[in-house]
Amino acid sequence: MARIVLTKPDIDRALTRIGHEIVESQRGRTGLVFLGIPTRGVFLARRLAEIVAVIEPQDIAVGTLDVTMYRDDIQQKSTRATSPTDIPAAGIDGKTVILVDDVLYSGRTVRAALDAITALGRPDVVRFAVLVDRGHRELPIRADFVGKNLPSAVDERVNVGLIEIDGTDEVSIS
Amino acid sequence: MKHFISTRDLSREESIALLDTTADMLDVRGRDVKKLPTLRGKTVANVFFEDSTRTRLSFEAAALALSADVSTLMSQGSSVSKGESLKDTLQTLEAMGADYIVLRHAHSGVAATVAASGWIDAHVINAGDGTHEHPTQALLDAFTVRLRLAGVASRGAGLDGAKVVIVGDIAHSRVARSNILLLNTLGASVTLAAPKTLLPTDVSGWGVSTSLTLDDALDAEPDVVMTLRIQKERMSSGHFPSESEYSRFWGMTRERLTRLKDGAIVMHPGPMNRGLEIAGEVADSPRSTVTEQVRNGVAARMAVLYTLTGAES
Numbered sequence: 001m002a003r004i005v006l007t008k009p010d011i012d013r014a015l016t017r018i019g020h021e022i023v024e025s026q027r028g029r030t031g032l033v034f035l036g037i038p039t040r041g042v043f044l045a046r047r048l049a050e051i052v053a054v055i056e057p058q059d060i061a062v063g064t065l066d067v068t069m070y071r072d073d074i075q076q077k078s079t080r081a082t083s084p085t086d087i088p089a090a091g092i093d094g095k096t097v098i099l100v101d102d103v104l105y106s107g108r109t110v111r112a113a114l115d116a117i118t119a120l121g122r123p124d125v126v127r128f129a130v131l132v133d134r135g136h137r138e139l140p141i142r143a144d145f146v147g148k149n150l151p152s153a154v155d156e157r158v159n160v161g162l163i164e165i166d167g168t169d170e171v172s173i174s
Numbered sequence: 175m176k177h178f179i180s181t182r183d184l185s186r187e188e189s190i191a192l193l194d195t196t197a198d199m200l201d202v203r204g205r206d207v208k209k210l211p212t213l214r215g216k217t218v219a220n221v222f223f224e225d226s227t228r229t230r231l232s233f234e235a236a237a238l239a240l241s242a243d244v245s246t247l248m249s250q251g252s253s254v255s256k257g258e259s260l261k262d263t264l265q266t267l268e269a270m271g272a273d274y275i276v277l278r279h280a281h282s283g284v285a286a287t288v289a290a291s292g293w294i295d296a297h298v299i300n301a302g303d304g305t306h307e308h309p310t311q312a313l314l315d316a317f318t319v320r321l322r323l324a325g326v327a328s329r330g331a332g333l334d335g336a337k338v339v340i341v342g343d344i345a346h347s348r349v350a351r352s353n354i355l356l357l358n359t360l361g362a363s364v365t366l367a368a369p370k371t372l373l374p375t376d377v378s379g380w381g382v383s384t385s386l387t388l389d390d391a392l393d394a395e396p397d398v399v400m401t402l403r404i405q406k407e408r409m410s411s412g413h414f415p416s417e418s419e420y421s422r423f424w425g426m427t428r429e430r431l432t433r434l435k436d437g438a439i440v441m442h443p444g445p446m447n448r449g450l451e452i453a454g455e456v457a458d459s460p461r462s463t464v465t466e467q468v469r470n471g472v473a474a475r476m477a478v479l480y481t482l483t484g485a486e487s
Contacts, residue, residue: 066198069212069240069480079175079484081191082198084329119207 006171014147019051031095035065043164045100061088070112097123102160104130107141177289181356200473213242219272236475282306312352314474334361341367342402367391371413
């Protein structure tokens with residue numbers, strides 16, 4: 001049985017709050033680059049970029065960062081399809097990169113993302129925003145901006161639905 | 175996918191996934207840091223029982239770009255020339271740590287035999303077996319066609335409706351065989367243009383049409399003309415009267431270039447015999463994809479190495 005933990009208004013509020021936190025954390029730095037991790041991080045990155053642009057209009061770029069080929073479980077799991085990486089034309093050197101993903105779990109995706117970023121350039125700062133933090137970290141990694149802390153059991157599944165791809169905004173646990 | 179032996183083994187979905195992965199790998203090749211950590215700690219052994227420059231270097235570049243270690247064995251100057259068997263050679267390489275065997279051999283079917291033999295656990299990639307298949311060449315060719323005809327928006331798409339003419343020495347060409355199979359899988363239509371002496375005796379099961387001159391094939395306004403190398407090393411003489419006659423009827427000349435419709439491309443797997451199957455001016459024209467094919471080849475081989483790496487599901 002799936003239990004709904006976040007509805008559309010909850011998700012909207014969480015993202016708006018994260019937007020404010022991002023602006024607050026800038027401390028005068030300019031040049032924000034939102035990099036979404038496929039699949040759903042991409043849409044969340046776009047939404048956050050729009051929210052921040054309303055709160056404080058500024059130079060904002062949005063891109064996509066595929067981390068598949070940087071993963072540490074490539075030989076253990078069946079082959080994952082890669083997806084395109086799309087880095088804004090101005091690059092990420094000297095920028096504030098906000099990595100965005102839907103769920104933070106083991107932390108291995110973020111580790112792979114940090115490696116992928118290193119191969120692409122040298123941002124001033126890298127921060128990590130996530131809609132749901134479900135715990136069970138396997139690496140010393142934490143998120144800077146969290147939509148919802150969701151304690152979960154290892155055998156539970158956290159499902160994030162987004163309008164852009166799933167037709168509805170909803171986070172459930174099953 | 176454990177081995178990569180023949181384009182016959184690929185479903186349409188697998189083929190398109192390989193093309194999409196090739197696109198992502200090509201993107202990496204365009205970055206400042208051209209390397210991925212994906213195969214760190216793995217060893218790719220290039221085992222070439224037949225001369226090759228570009229395929230070997232291309233596999234080497236692909237393996238290095240994925241951070242694998244590479245060892246290369248050329249049959250000349252190795253124990254093979256002392257009479258060591260294929261089985262012993264491959265088992266020796268695996269004992270030295272090879273996780274992938276990239277195999278080129280003058281005899282058809284060798285890669286498939288090794289993959290099915292149980293001699294080794296390593297992944298086997300066919301880098302050309304006799305006159306049979308050269309599947310990574312077909313993959314890079316299909317990718318080049320898709321990118322040229324439909325651009326980056328072609329992700330997820332096949333080659334449906336594309337008209338491809340393959341001209342030249344079909345009978346001795348493993349490139350043609352692998353290409354025909356993959357192009358058909360991807361929805362392209364293929365016409366073979368060659369003198370009868372260079373066509374296999376029966377192509378009725380291949381799903382292709384044939385044409386005895388290149389001019390007839392060009393009447394159908396193809397999107398792609400794939401020229402093949404006249405393989406002097408595989409041919410005893412007598413397949414065609416003279417080189418100039420070959421060039422006159424089946425060569426991609428400057429005059430024939432002007433007959434192509436807008437956007438149509440001319441391909442060649444290399445190495446080219448300029449002036450024989452392809453005129454120098456054609457090879458250097460904007461319609462030629464020769465250097466793109468080489469560039470895309472590294473990305474395609476990276477995609478194959480990556481796709482074989484995951485655990486069997």
